[in-house]
Amino acid sequence: xxxxxxxxxxxxxxxxxxxxxxxxxxxxxxxxxxxxxxxxxxxxxxxxxxxxxxxxxxxxxxxxxxxxxxxxxxxxxxxxxxxxxxxxxxxxxxxxxxxxxxxxxxxxxxxxxxxxxxxxxxxxxxxxxxxxxxxxxxxxxxxxxxxxxxxxxxxxxxxxxxxxxxxxxxxxxxxxxxxxxxxxxxxxxxxxxxxxxxxxxxxxxxxxxxxxxxxxxxxxxxxxxxxxxxxxxxxxxxxxxxxxxxxxxxxxxxxxxxxxxxxxxxxxxxxxxxxxxxxxxxxxxxxxxxxxxxxxxxxxxxxxxxxxxxxxxxxxxxxxxxxxxxxxxxxxxxxxxxxxxxxxxxxxxxxxxxxxxxxxxxxxxxxxxxxxxxxxxxxxxxxxxxxxxxxxxxxxxxxxxxxxxxxxxxxxxxxxxxxxxxxxxxxxxxxxxxxxxxxxxxxxxxxxxxxxxxxxxxxxxxxxxxxxxxxxxxxxxxxxxxxxxxxxxxxxxxxxxxxxxxxxxxxxxxxxxxxxxxxxxxxxxxxxxxxxxxxxxxxxxxxxxxxxxxxxxxxxxxxxxxxxxxxxxxxxxxxxxxxxxxxxxxxxxxxxxxxxxxxxxxxxxxxxxxxxxxxxxxxxxxxxxxxxxxxxxxxxxxxxxxxxxxxxxxxxxxxxxxxxxxxxxxxxxxxxxxxxxxxxxxxxxxxxxxxxxxxxxxxxxxxxxxxxxxxxxxxxxx
Amino acid sequence: xxxxxxxxxxxxxxxxxxxxxxxxxxxxxxxxxxxxxxxxxxxxxxxxxxxxxxxxxxxxxxxxxxxxxxxxxxxxxxxxxxxxxxxxxxxxxxxxxxxxxxxxxxxxxxxxxxxxxxxxxxxxxxxxxxxxxxxxxxxxxxxxxxxxxxxxxxxxxxxxxxxxxxxxxxxxxxxxxxx
Numbered sequence: 001x002x003x004x005x006x007x008x009x010x011x012x013x014x015x016x017x018x019x020x021x022x023x024x025x026x027x028x029x030x031x032x033x034x035x036x037x038x039x040x041x042x043x044x045x046x047x048x049x050x051x052x053x054x055x056x057x058x059x060x061x062x063x064x065x066x067x068x069x070x071x072x073x074x075x076x077x078x079x080x081x082x083x084x085x086x087x088x089x090x091x092x093x094x095x096x097x098x099x100x101x102x103x104x105x106x107x108x109x110x111x112x113x114x115x116x117x118x119x120x121x122x123x124x125x126x127x128x129x130x131x132x133x134x135x136x137x138x139x140x141x142x143x144x145x146x147x148x149x150x151x152x153x154x155x156x157x158x159x160x161x162x163x164x165x166x167x168x169x170x171x172x173x174x175x176x177x178x179x180x181x182x183x184x185x186x187x188x189x190x191x192x193x194x195x196x197x198x199x200x201x202x203x204x205x206x207x208x209x210x211x212x213x214x215x216x217x218x219x220x221x222x223x224x225x226x227x228x229x230x231x232x233x234x235x236x237x238x239x240x241x242x243x244x245x246x247x248x249x250x251x252x253x254x255x256x257x258x259x260x261x262x263x264x265x266x267x268x269x270x271x272x273x274x275x276x277x278x279x280x281x282x283x284x285x286x287x288x289x290x291x292x293x294x295x296x297x298x299x300x301x302x303x304x305x306x307x308x309x310x311x312x313x314x315x316x317x318x319x320x321x322x323x324x325x326x327x328x329x330x331x332x333x334x335x336x337x338x339x340x341x342x343x344x345x346x347x348x349x350x351x352x353x354x355x356x357x358x359x360x361x362x363x364x365x366x367x368x369x370x371x372x373x374x375x376x377x378x379x380x381x382x383x384x385x386x387x388x389x390x391x392x393x394x395x396x397x398x399x400x401x402x403x404x405x406x407x408x409x410x411x412x413x414x415x416x417x418x419x420x421x422x423x424x425x426x427x428x429x430x431x432x433x434x435x436x437x438x439x440x441x442x443x444x445x446x447x448x449x450x451x452x453x454x455x456x457x458x459x460x461x462x463x464x465x466x467x468x469x470x471x472x473x474x475x476x477x478x479x480x481x482x483x484x485x486x487x488x489x490x491x492x493x494x495x496x497x498x499x500x501x502x503x504x505x506x507x508x509x510x511x512x513x514x515x516x517x518x519x520x521x522x523x524x525x526x527x528x529x530x531x532x533x534x535x536x537x538x539x540x541x542x543x544x545x546x547x548x549x550x551x552x553x554x555x556x557x558x559x560x561x562x563x564x565x566x567x568x569x570x571x572x573x574x575x576x577x578x579x580x581x582x583x584x585x586x587x588x589x590x591x592x593x594x595x596x597x598x599x600x601x602x603x604x605x606x607x608x609x610x611x612x613x614x615x616x617x618x619x620x621x622x623x624x625x626x627x628x629x630x631x632x633x634x635x636x637x638x639x640x641x642x643x644x645x646x647x648x649x650x651x652x653x654x655x656x657x658x659x660x661x662x663x664x665x666x667x668x669x670x671x672x673x674x675x676x677x678x679x680x681x682x683x684x685x686x687x688x689x690x691x692x693x694x695x696x697x698x699x700x701x702x703x704x705x706x707x708x709x710x711x712x713x714x715x716x717x718x
Numbered sequence: 719x720x721x722x723x724x725x726x727x728x729x730x731x732x733x734x735x736x737x738x739x740x741x742x743x744x745x746x747x748x749x750x751x752x753x754x755x756x757x758x759x760x761x762x763x764x765x766x767x768x769x770x771x772x773x774x775x776x777x778x779x780x781x782x783x784x785x786x787x788x789x790x791x792x793x794x795x796x797x798x799x800x801x802x803x804x805x806x807x808x809x810x811x812x813x814x815x816x817x818x819x820x821x822x823x824x825x826x827x828x829x830x831x832x833x834x835x836x837x838x839x840x841x842x843x844x845x846x847x848x849x850x851x852x853x854x855x856x857x858x859x860x861x862x863x864x865x866x867x868x869x870x871x872x873x874x875x876x877x878x879x880x881x882x883x884x885x886x887x888x889x890x891x892x893x894x895x896x897x
Binding site: 330331333334584629630631669670671672673674675678679680681683684686690691692693694 | 771772774775776777778779780783786787788790791792793794795797823824825826
């Protein structure tokens with residue numbers, strides 16, 4: 001039962017995400033005053049599918065919401081309701097509603113007021129159809145043609161005629177044996193040129209193994225270009241005669257004023273993105289028409305639902321529970337341990353002269369095993385990778401909504417959506433990113449009048465860039481808004497008692513900006529529903545540090561703010577430095593290690609109760625891990641000690657350890673639920689030989705140490 | 719012991735305990751020793767019994783936490799049953815074992831002094847604590863008085879003192895930790 005439920009959630013989630021993406025495209029099209037019937041259809045079908053799934057799995061409230069939206073979309077599709085920003089608002093609200101309904105439980109509070117939403121739908125639907133003259137009369141259509149058009153086809157036909165897009169008839173002949181592929185090929189060729197309104201069996205019928213089809217096409221392209229692209233091999237193109245014109249009158253070039261035709265549905269890039277980030281989106285009923293000799297041509301009702309689809313799935317993807325991948329990762333970890341055991345045994349065998357031959361053979365086998373194991377490990381890691389576009393899409397929706405709520409105009413620039421990171425990271429990243437973006441729109445970007453006063457374009461720009469840099473992924477969130485007021489930040493910090501005035505004077509520009517990451521810091525004087533809900537930038541920072549990442553901020557008053565988040569590509573396998581502290585082994589992710597040096601005790605100075613080391617001219621605070629963790633000394637303290645210099649962002653600390661055990665690739669595993677509150681560890685790892693070592697959370701420890709240093713300094717001064 | 723009253727199994731319910739719905743499961747118990755006393759946990763809550771592997775101490779963890787171990791690739795937290803039950807501490811011996819118990823949220827390891835055997839108890843061999851009048855810990859579910867003849871020894875011999883009593887523990891309460 002739980003499985004079925006999860007299956008539903010996963011499927012619904014996918015549909016909703018695709019829906020959300022398409023709505024954004026529709027929004028863009030509407031703003032640019034373009035019509036995009038294909039897109040509208042896609043959205044209609046997605047909602048229709050969602051309704052079906054909801055019904056199948058027993059989610060009546062979700063079904064009801066989908067049903068309401070479906071009706072509205074049908075009206076839009078058929079031109080009974082005109083698309084406007086108001087309508088789009090309702091559609092976006094619907095998507096939010098779906099999202100919320102997924103988290104609704106049977107016994108919990110209802111999270112969506114369906115009745116109220118129904119009224120909102122009714123309100124926008126009520127506007128009634130635009131009154132129009134009978135455009136169809138402008139062309140000499142045969143009654144036999146008009147009578148077989150579906151309502152949707154008729155609407156598209158009218159709409160094209162009203163926009164002055166010339167109509168053509170393409171006479172084609174298809175062999176039954178290859179009609180599917182041929183028709184598809186023709187559609188692909190026609191798509192960039194215009195809109196196919198309908199396919200009609202021609203009056204002439206066809207022969208035994210072929211069929212004549214008339215394709216009604218609207219296109220703003222010149223006749224010659226169209227004819228060249230589509231004619232040939234039994235296909236011929238002719239303009240549809242206008243009312244009162246002789247049927248065969250050729251169209252004079254330029255006689256028809258070309259109005260912007262419905263452009264090719266979407267930019268190629270966005271189509272690609274869709275298919276990449278959610279391959280299943282293509283499962284949403286693609287208008288694949290199964291036509292066989294058995295189905296009479298008269299049944300060729302094409303555009304619009306209900307859409308029959310082939311039983312064979314179009315997509316080659318499978319959906320996998322991330323926990324199954326975690327399990328596989330564990331198995332790989334175990335195999336790695338087996339591998340080292342085999343290596344040790346081989347080594348021992350090599351020592352015996354009489355077994356040399358066998359040892360060499362075993363060694364070769366072992367190398368092969370090692371190589372394949374690595375491949376397997378890489379393969380599993382690769383499967384876990386998902387494009388950041390998944391989270392960017394969600395953010396785009398939020399940007400639109402927040403901007404509209406605040407009367408701000410925002411242009412969102414996205415780049416690097418294809419950058420891949422571990423699924424887990426993507427999941428954990430969406431909340432922090434959302435928070436930063438809300439802040440940027442709410443506090444960063446100014447309203448259009450204010451912007452114009454400071455000679456900025458009325459529309460603010462918010463840019464999300466992602467790119468890979470070595471083994472890290474960098475995400476930048478940049479706005480061209482008001483920037484942060486350093487003085488105000490410092491004042492607020494003093495008011496809140498986060499720092500004292502003496503400390504405030506010593507703050508560098510960077511340090512002042514970093515005040516925003518302190519707990520209970522918020523400069524917003526008005527508590528808005530967006531940013532002032534008590535979740536501050538400190539939470540953002542903590543969440544990112546939990547992922548082994550860092551966040552930095554740059555800001556210039558008047559010209560904008562930029563947040564830079566640096567994250568590891570994967571959490572699953574990392575290279576680590578194994579260190580020994582009072583007989584215990586800990587792993588320190590190599591990404592946060594700069595260098596390891598022998599501790600020169602004479603070089604250690606104590607400043608304000610804190611041990612410091614001068615390393616190449618810079619002061620490095622030290623942290624004796626044994627003391628910091630309160631480890632008992634009974635095991636031993638080596639006379640030789642090492643300093644492992646760890647850096648996260650631009651902050652550094654030297655961890656004092658008793659020994660270095662070398663580097664190793666480790667698989668980080670989460671600590672159990674019962675150890676969740678324990679700070680300082682990112683997880684644990686199996687070292688083999690039944691030994692388990694804790695993995696140090698370097699960013700977290702650094703944070704902890706620097707804040708205690710800060711506090712110590714304050715206590716001394718204050 | 720005067721607080722213990724005999725009850726029919728249909729009444730074996732302590733609010734909040736998953737056992738409320740599974741009285742028959744209650745009768746299969748794994749007995750173990752802590753500080754010389756015999757305790758028992760319902761068998762359904764125990765996944766596995768392990769010899770004590772090297773335990774990695776976790777600095778800053780709660781007092782009950784002994785540390786972590788790797789069990790087939792999973793990191794498992796081990797709790798000291800002695801500390802959980804506020805019994806004097808003792809070093810790990812050759813007889814010590816780790817019980818892997820599933821509390822529904824995670825699998826936890828429980829260190830015990832020695833594992834005895836599985837008991838299948840009849841209803842009349844179980845005394846259920848009523849309200850326990852506040853003088854017995856919450857995690858004590860009742861007392862088992864196995865008749866030796868019904869005991870199934872792990873070694874296949876009947877070795878239990880017929881006068882032995884088992885302190886029946888409620889895993890739901892025992893393992894409920896601040897999460």
